[in-house]
């Protein structure tokens with residue numbers, strides 16, 4: 659009963675009315691990672707990341723988040739290793755965040771929530787011919803999740819933050835060239851990994867999640883710039899883009915593996 663009422667509340671969340679279409683899901687995201695329940699897997703390799711800053715195309719406001727899109731027509735920006743059997747191409751990255759610092763991330767670690775979470779979305783060019791196809795493929799996608807915590811100014815992020823006023827409204831787009839998202843990665847190699855889903859519609863269960871254990875630090879001004887974006891288009895009544903995170907989903911029959919002891 660608790661689960662169904664939980665799911666009903668979940669399904670009525672403003673951003674996810676369409677939730678009912680996957681309410682039978684068995685591997686939904688995000689989840690609360692219980693550190694002590696995660697299983698160290700010695701076979702997990704270090705994650706290898708090779709991003710070419712020249713593949714960065716533009717930044718836009720898609721009405722859910724702000725998103726930086728990459729040229730994914732070649733293998734110039736890829737990840738491999740970790741839990742992966744082959745390389746995956748970087749397609750885009752975006753963030754989820756809260757109205758205040760007390761919440762905002764999608765995943766949690768022992769119920770600890772962060773003010774924001776970065777998602778770097780990659781697709782499998784070996785088993786799919788396009789990102790759009792990969793969304794529907796089992797393990798067609800890999801999303802690297804990085805927690806953001808309040809702390810020092812993040813110089814690499816600031817280049818992104820400076821572009822946000824240009825994409826304040828839904829569907830706004832601005833050229834954004836030569837950016838290397840590796841600068842948003844924590845130096846600590848440790849991660850958890852589990853099988854899950856997109857956290858926005860179509861919520862398809864096609865994602866191998868790689869959640870970095872260590873957050874990156876950003877300062878208050880940078881978080882507040884995120885919160886000045888709008889869900890709404892120019893001319894509409896303004897709705898601030900905040901709380902664009904999906905509620906926690908049941909772990910069901912899944913194990914979270916860790917790359918570290």
Ligand SMILES: Cc1ccc(O)c(S)c1
Pocket residue numbers: 752777779801856857858
């Ligand atoms: C492909 C994709 C789009 C939006 C998202 O929030 C996530 S998590 C993945």
Ligand SMILES: [Zn+2]
Pocket residue numbers: 752753754777857
């Ligand atoms: Zn996301």
